[in-house]
Amino acid sequence: MAFWHDRVSQVLQGDLERRFAAFGVTPSQYRLLAALARHDADTVRGLASSLRLDGAAVTRLADRLQAKGLVVRAADPTDGRSVRLSLSEAGADLVPLLDAEASAHERAWFGSLSFAELRQYKLTLAKLLKRAGDGPDEVWLRRELY
Template sequence: MTLTIHKDADRVLHWHDRVSQALQSDLERRFGAFGVTPSQFRLLAALARHDADTVRGIAAALRLDGAAVTRLADRLQAKGLVAREPDPTDGRSVRLSLTEAGADLVPLLDAEASAHERAWFGSLSFAELRQYKLTLAKLLQRAGEGPDEVWLRRELY
């Protein structure tokens, strides 16, 4: 019996991973110029949007575990971008907030994230971008999640 093992390059997942790696590397390079990582930006943006202000809340919003959010907050606090203060209503909880420097940095990072998207996806027509988004949404439905209709209709920023 002959066993056939397919080459990585024959699999869709291989090319999906390559695109994902290239996108992530470019975003890391862009944000590196500001001294933050994409994950740190996600935490800063969540605070700026008021998605949550506790480690538990941020973890839920970003779909990370609490330890990961704590490590991100530690690094951002060391950079002077995030402040911690005890929660006045729950002595076991800590509230996170943006410092002035953090609040000033978020719009710059958000603009860089938009430039990153335009650089990678701006060459697609509206129909191609919509089809790509629909494909992503269909795949994510298998994981029980996915974007909303507004995102599917939105053009690039």
């Protein structure tokens, strides 16, 4: 079972990587851009928590996105030791395009499932992840795909 679950993950990830490559970003970079667009957080620590990554990984992602002109770093006016991240104009313009591509990806892979099948799949994923002490929030469970 684990082999096939891993295989599905590899196939889905590979397709998403190909789709986002046309925009010059990776799926991980997209996740950071989308988190900034949703205002989930604007510090490395906050983004690490939101994205379930370590701070070093978020810093590397931010470095790459800043080099591409998609993210801007600025000193926190209330705490000189802290840095705030935000989308550049180019980053803000790119996120809706990436969102549309992510939705197309979901439609391509999950569009053949009925609403009931999708709901059950999400509940099953949530149950397995909860057993591991992780998992999506209620908002994700209620959100429809694409």
